[in-house]
Amino acid sequence: MSNSDLAPIVVEGRNCWRIARADKARMIVDAADYFALLEQLMADAKERILLIGWDFDPRIALKPDKNGKGEPLGDYLLRLAKNCPERDIDILRWNFGGLKQFAMPRIVSMIARWKLTRSISFRLDSAHPVGCSHHQKVAVFDDHLAVCGGIDVGARRWDTRDHADGDPHRTAPDGKAYMPWHDSTMILAGPVGNALAELGNERWQRATKKALRELKGEGENWPDDLEADFEGVDVAISRTRAEYDGYAEIREIEQLYLDMIAAAKRFIYFENQYFTCGKIAAAIAERLNEDDPPEFVMVMPESADGWLEQVAMDAARVQLVRAVAKSKHGDRLKVYYPRTQAGEPIYVHAKTAVVDDRAIRIGSANLNNRSMGLDSECDVTIDTALPANRGVEPTIRRLRESLIAEHLDVAPEDVARSFDATGSLIATIEALRGDGRSLELLDLVPPGPLDKFIAENELLDPTSPDAMFESLTERGLKKSWHSGRKWMRRHRPFGRS
Template sequence: MSAPGPPFTDLSPIVVEGRNCWRIECADKARMIVDAADYFALLKRLMEGARERILLIGWDFDPRISLTPDGQGKGEALGHFLLRLAHREPDRDIDILRWNFGGLKHLLVPRIVAMILRWKATRAISFRLDGAHPVGCSHHQKVAVFDDHLAVCGGIDVGARRWDTRDHHDDDPHRVAPDGKPYLPWHDSTMILAGPVGNALADLGNERWQRATRKPLRELSGWGENWPDDLPADFEGVDVAISRTRAEYDDSGEVREIEQLYLDMIAAARRFIYFENQYFTCGKIAAAIAARLEEDDPPEFVMVMPRTADGWLEQVAMDAARVRLVRAISKARHGDRLKVYYPRTAGGAPIYVHAKTAIVDDRLIRVGSANLNNRSMGLDSECDVTIDAGLPANTEILPTIRRLRESLIAEHLGVDPAEVAARFDDNGSLIATIEALRGSGRSLELLDLVAPGPFDEFVADNELLDPTSPDAMFESLAERGLKKSWRRGKAWMKRRRPFR
């Protein structure tokens, strides 16, 4: 692998409206927010500053959590905070939409039911459940919009067991769930955006609200919430692409922009793709990576993931499929250019990776809700935002994307970002950089690719819990599976469009 040369000067856009994204809109300002401690604190301020509407859309929403927990993991509960906001500004709408099936378990928790009833009695708060999707699908977007102008889009749910700092300290006393139990460190990411792209995400939120409730959100005056004065922006005056996944339902057609963008990113990469993702079970994506690794001088692929999925069912469905796919990719001619790591604390505890971030060649950064699994490609409602240096307005952003990548890798390795930068400048290899800086204590550990047992292998190979589409859930075992998804990926790579 040769040392990195000067910044690219011949980039064509990877994002193309109508192909792999819904809309491309300007962001007056944008900033990546890493880990929920910073996001929750910011979210609290944004909600307090909103003038006409707070719109929260998500897979999970837990009114028991504190956005700014104290040293015992306690603080003002989110539900009480929203009531206080509603009473202080009764003409400001607080609209909350969460996935319906995931919310059913909360009906068994008296504290949550009591809070929802109090919300129902408050004119300014509207709490609704989203069931506008086929059976077996979920509403997985994580979007917040303030006054139809300022928006947040990413992977962080406003739920329990999400709060953590970038330090990921062992036994952090702030890291306590609503049931009083401590939980392991959690890594996540999202992005705040202002300007026309915020208006676009407001349109997406309004569309989703209408789909779920059959009623539109009320029109706003449009004067909007301003960007916080003390929040530095990573990007200013850039164009941002919004990509979606949506299953066909009622009169709405299927949308697979997110899958297409992943494939186009893999096809366009020259030096590397850095992924942070919760799952890797999509055979189509895996086959596209394997096809690149058959080339003479392919890019590197680095994945930072959880050591194991969160929950027994997810471990059966996702961990075995991940092992099967990574082992298959390793058989490619340059299979050693894929490495899968998981982060650990100074004390050796695994840090759970829930982020859905991707960086290509330091020329494109993508943050959103979509995992590298089949569900995020065709079943669940998803939303990602991407900033691509190939767009004419974005030609100056390469140093910023590089800085964000160095910061993420340094966080996981427990080193200074300058060390990551220096190593990469020396060797030109993302893998060599990580391998040189890995060590004891806080660091990245190579994923142990232990062969799955017969039951786990059967579930994974047949995609029983991670189907490629709503219809696939009802196909026979002979018509579905990882091998079929893999073949689709290989076929796509043979006819992919060229990138300069």
């Protein structure tokens, strides 16, 4: 069956907020390329730079030298403001993370200098229930050109696709080296950029109680030296938002994950930081109980970043993967982590999914409960079953091959040849992975008693703001798992007509 015979996975009002045209779009992999592009986009913006994110660190250098040094982002923004004082520079970041930065003198000093600069506005976002976070990573330039994905403009994010061992460029503002880091985002121009600007403007108004000023519409266009992956495609924008202050709950991202799992015929390739959502895991397990199910390949970190995240996320991931493995075709789920040439784990922060080379999705949402119902999230998806997108399947395939090749340290052509010969993502990866820089199967070490208790009761990864206050008998992985199985049994035919 060709993709022209398939029903679209993305449906406005069901699993996405809006479907809008992208005149051009490109996937950007890893922060070295994104930060260099961001510097250019900010310099070229004529009326407004809008940066919205979970993290924002003015100490970082967008183009670090071999010692990890360079012009700090905060100084660069001051220079932009001086050179073009009529251009607004608006920065909105999550309040809790921002408040922690006020203990750092360099950051406090920089924010004070921004406060004295009329065209720079730095605000904290607390427009969410207690325990939730603002997790979107969106940048908008002149309300026309936008970036949406998983890369925070923060410390310890910069890395190249080589993920070289001991790269001195990977030096944090505190002078300490940090681990290799893999991430992704997407730049989009055209009406979809206008839509993301609308989303950003709404978020700014909710957080600050003030609207951004109207622009004249004389904004920048696509950079002349940047080659697009896609032209003239329709892009779906999906969101998560907790109910708060008169605004209804939005769970488009969760619905889209479920619909993608239901629609897959051959495979879903995930790159994601977490896998702790019992509902998503159960939906995968239901598919793997079919006679000829698709494959599910996940590329993830070996362990979460930080002790608290490891306790909350790693134990739940082990339990869910072990549960899925008990399915009839449980061997069609494989979880890998990438490592460098010397064997150091590469941290996977990306939130990317490719379904059958017919749809590609990039955003801020993890495969955890928080991203389904607590934290504010934003993902973008290109689905080739939409009429405007037919014929871009080879581009999605090329991007997927490029990602797998990066992790295996082989040429994309090697990935293509092996996949054509086997028809299997798992067989392709198993044939190409080896010593040195490559993909390693995740070691599913059983969690200890405390970690298991925290994971099973979703104490640090609740399914909704209300769930944080529910008794232990009313919450947990088992309840989420049952919910996912029930949904998949009702909706199994979705998207596969």
